[in-house]
Amino acid sequence: MSLDTTPRGSVSIECLANGPIETNSYFVGSAGEWVVVDPAWDGAALVERFYAEHPDETLLGAVCTHGHADHVGGVAGVRAALGEACLYALPAKDAELPAQNIAEQRAMWGIDTPDPGEPTRLIAEGDTLVVGEAALQVMEVPxxxxxxxxxFVATQEGNVAFVGDTLFPGSHGRTDLAGGDEATICHSLKKMARELPSDTVCLTGHGSATTMQAELARNPFMSR
Structure with a gap:
């Protein structure tokens, strides 16, 4: 795909690690509108926290980078707090995954995750989510x-990518859960290396952020 790297608008990003396995939930705002990317847990509390800090701005809803339970666990609470107009965007190819992975995580770790319900929007390669002045561009990385x-969002402050659990500093996300595949994720990392500008800040699903420049220099999976 061809990303639009033209800077568009100013963006604010706030991160909160929450949930049973410390997933990074990101609030992303521009020109008074916000979304929460990967609300991990207790969505009602996330919404309450948001409006306590931004009482005059609008939280549109949730966008999830993939369908694992620890990335959709707060969606039900966000939807209950925001009402019928709440956005819940999920990758189209993961549409069936939340129910499957909720059951899988319950069996593996005893975590009982709230059902996020049906998405209000299914997203795929080339789609764009507009938040205020910013454009969040969708790149598929199975x-x-x-x-x-x-x-991916090109902003006046620089390029940012919310990479979910695909990329971690020096490594990549696990591929041993249902639907995971090692060869496929390595192909996706090579795609990211081609498409994302080297100065892109990569905000990961767990732990610390990285940059494409750093990963191109040190991550052995980027060139496999």
């Missing part, structure tokens, strides 16, 4: 899950 995506 391998961790069949429908995993990166959300």
């Amino acid at each position: 391998g961790h899950t069949p429908g995993g995506i990166v959300l």
Whole structure:
């Protein structure tokens, strides 16, 4: 795909690690509108926190980089708090995954995750989510899950990508869960290396952020 790297608007990003396995939930805002990317847990509390800090702005809803339970666990609470107009965007190729992975994580780790319900929007390669003045561009990066995506946004502050569990500093996300595939995720990492500008800040699903420049220099999976 061809990403639009023209800077568009100013963007604010706030991160909160929450949920049973410390997933990074990101609030992304521009010109008074916000979304929460990967609301991991207790969505009602996430919404309450948001409006306590931004009482005059609008939270549109949730966007998930993939369908694993620890990335959709807060969606039900966000939807209950925001009402019928709440956005819930999920990759189209992961549409069936939340129910499957909720059951899988319950069996593996005893985590009982709230059902996020049916998405209000299914997203795929080339789609754009407009938030205020910003455009979150969808890039498909399967391998961790069949429908995993990166959300890329070119801003006045620089290039940012929400990479979910596809990329981690020096490594990549696990591929041993249902729907994961090692060869596919390595192909996706090579795609990211081609498409994302080297100065892109990569905000990961767990742990610390990285940059494409750093990963191109040190991540052995980027060139496999």
